[in-house]
Amino acid sequence: MVKKTLALFLAALLLAPATPFAAPSTDDLARQIDQLTQQLAALQEQLEEVRENTDYNSDSVEQLESSAAKWDEQSRIRFSGDYRFRMDYSDTDTKAYWGAGAIAGAVRDMQTVTGYDVQSILGMMNGYSAAERKGMIENLPASLAQMGLMQMGLMPGTAEFGAAFPSALAAVNAAGVVNGYSMTPKDTYENDILYTNRFRLGITADISDNLEFKGRLAMYKAWGMQSNPTDVGPYMMNQFYEMDGATTRQPADSVLRVDRAYINWTNVAGLPMWFSVGRRPTTDGPPAQLRMNTPERMATPVNFMDYAFDGATLGALFQNPIDFMGYSKIRFCYGRGFEAGPTAQANELDDMDFGGLSWDIINKGARFMNIQSFMAANIVNVPDGVTFTNPLEMALGTGDGTLNTANLGDIYHTSFVYMDKYTDLNYFLAGGWSRTDPDGVDEMGSTLLGSWWENPGSKDGYCIYGGVRYDLDDLGLKFGLEYNYGTKNWISMTPAHDDMTQAKLATRGHVGEVYLIWDLPVGNLLSDKAMAFMRLGYQHYEFEYTGSGNWLGAPVDIDKLSDPLNAQFFAPIDKMDQVYLTMEAWF
Template sequence: MRTPLLLSLATTALLTTSIHAESMYDKFQALELEMNSLKKEVAQLKAQKSVPMSIDSEKDASENDTEENPQSDEMEYKEAIIDLQESVSEINKATSGSHLKFGIDYRFSLDNLSYTMADKSEANNDAFMVNRLWINMDWSATENLSFVGQLAYSKAFGQRTYNDQIGYNFENFDWVANENPYDDSLRVRSAYFFYINDTFLGAEIPWTFSIGRRPSTNGHLVNLRDDDKAASPMGHTINVEFDGLSSKFSFDNWVDGMYIKLCAGRGMSNAAHKFTSTPYATEKVTNPSIDLLGFIFVPYSNGQYSLSTQYYYANNLIDQRFTSLGVPTQNFDTVGGLHSVTGNFVMNGIGSGISDFLDDTTLFISGAMSQTNPDAGQNMLGGQNSESKVGYSTWVGIQTPSLLTDDGRWGFEYNQGSAYWRGITYGEDTNIGSKLATRGQAYEAYFTEYLIEDILSFQIRYTYIDYEYSGSNGFFGNTTGASMKIADITDPTMAANVVDKAQDIRFYIRYKY
């Protein structure tokens, strides 16, 4: 390449960058791309110089030495790269070291909701419209250390008419504050630092550590229908916002995909108010702190087939307190703990090379068990005399290519739960209540299509829940969480307040970039 052409290339890169970049960060990216391009050309030039030349080629080269000097060209390349690096350095100074990257995830949704109560009465909302906005933030300060955060906003269109301040209004409860269309507040949905390293105490064991408000919603498998990247927990039994820490250790060097992840968090903090005589001290007259400890163990995952397990124990769980007249309050009673075990098997592609359709199909099955551990004198989920109750849930699903378009996806899911089944899935993105908490059967079908690359998409989803027992979406005690066979409820007042069947037809359009 001749020197005038080289200088023209560098000049054009700088001018184009200055004209078209809309911000200092855009300039940085554009210059970085041009610098990488020049480095590649230098490498190509060096490669050409190292190729042995024939006698004729050497003769031709010697005749052209006065016209074109490769060493001179290489020096010009290096000088141009240095100029670009200096320009990048100046941009870094101008931006004052601000490198936080932002992403936008906006979704408009329209839901048609209907409920049939145990007394056969009905309730519905033909058009429930919601704006949801997630502002994603991240930056890698070093090769090993990064920050991740997300701000969230979720609000029904206009002013909500039903805005009671007592009783059932737990929409801004910490576990679900960003999952419900409650008000127009912008809240922190997640904020944590993330550390990663390839060795642990000298051993070749890749590991990670993070602490903060960790992402524990939209976990494994439930992320398929939600069209999100999976968070750490298994969505079958955990789907709430949480403050805590996690540490993952990978053994992929020995077994494909094997890892163990330790998790701990606090769901409620017992601390006195700021302006008491003992600010933030533990109070004996109120609910103790709720803590959770668990681990995820993946014994095998090769990209196509994976087997995953999860266990956790949560203590000091709560139920809503009612007055002696049966009036709900905003206070809680502590009732006991909960053991939870989950296991799932996933196939990302059925068979090998049978057909493109099967290669691009995802199939999964998940099973879970819960067991209550009531405190002395307390009852959970309808049990009596502080007896422990065991519940079970199964969940199967399949996601396939659409066959109608290149990028669309069909999904079909079914789950069922027993009388005393209980997960902690209050944050699930289903407006009629968590389908995975169902004591009964739940059916779901959806179609997701991408309109503009992976930036603009829409989804149509149908969810139907047929409850067999009450209390599916309650807390953990015998007030809101008690399990009663719905067909046996005869009290008119109770029957009018227990949902027998629920249905949600949703359409959304979503922008992610």
């Protein structure tokens, strides 16, 4: 613009007619030249300003391009997370039972008096009825004195027996056996209120067009505690929250731990296949998302496999030929549940590994069906990070008093789930089958669903699980109802359960649950991942057999615990009621 103005001005001077005007004087010409010089200087200043502005704008564009590159770099990494405040009330009734420590002490006393080894003592006790065994242990000094006299041919009720009994009893007492043993009485465990905080931070990073990293860190603790308050009482599996499969899944401390960390390689060889390896997304699988109020599936396996472990997956995706079925995914999954490390050949210990298939048969909208089948090989009795007392060693004064790790055999597991939605009613049906194949016994005489050095053979267990949830979107309310039942020999892989005290899907018996979800009216949510809601629920447990959630030792009818050979390490739960209230924010 300035150049055009200057050109027009000079042209006007050249084209201006000279004849009508008088010839300018020398002073006039000098004055005009001076004015032109000032105007040219002013025009040069304007041109310099334009040039500076152009350079500034060029620099700004370069800065914007540099910033955009940095923003694009940073956009490869995305964060998400959730926070949960939870309140729990629980009331638990236990049965009277023989403690493992008491029976170990009785076996020691019998060994002291008779000189028999443990297996011989057990064989002798098996020759009596359950009621007779109970009376024997409760009145052990008299029972041992009587047994000694009977071995000498003196029968109870005879004069000879009556005459010899006092001295026989005195000899038993002199050997250090002066008292009998008694059952642990039934009890009630109540926690009037437990507060917990849980915070989880999710991370997703794009590495290339076909490779991404996903991770999640988690902190889970009870108010006022840096340990797990739920390991007090009869909650057997909660005693082992240190085990790898339960990491971050039960209250512990305020440390932020790795919950998930894995990479996904998609479009392998240009095919609809993927490979994934790392700390697996194997907790809170379907149909848990209904009860936990998440809009999508949170893990690969059906919820009967709720076990945090490290492993790998190779999968493929394909479209079903029937539109009703949507698409399918089939995966081969492998993982490790225990690393044996270097061991001496004389005491060889094998790694505990998982391997199997997971097949999404139907996947279209809310309609979903999955079947999974796997084998857990070389199952160990004591997971990593767990110290388990050996009461026999403690009673006999042998060994180190703890249970050494041993391989017990294999577990086979198959389960399925079908989910769908009709208008505002969500519903699902799930079922599971477990089978044990024991081939080893630990130093306590326990194996897969077997005790006292017995060979129980293979045992089958079953579970059925169903539920509904009705959504009232206009009111922001959701009502849910669930029920599950497990048989005597049912085994679930659920150490990473989210039921606070006892894994409901591991229960050998009945569990009913009812819950209400309220989406909080907190205004417009600022992300498609954002949620804010409260959840109020009630769970009622009725146990039929002992050892729910555990593969070690024989399950016992909850009404047959008066038999000393049915001794328990933990108080067996009869019934339990639990009420919980959560307030959760997802972002």
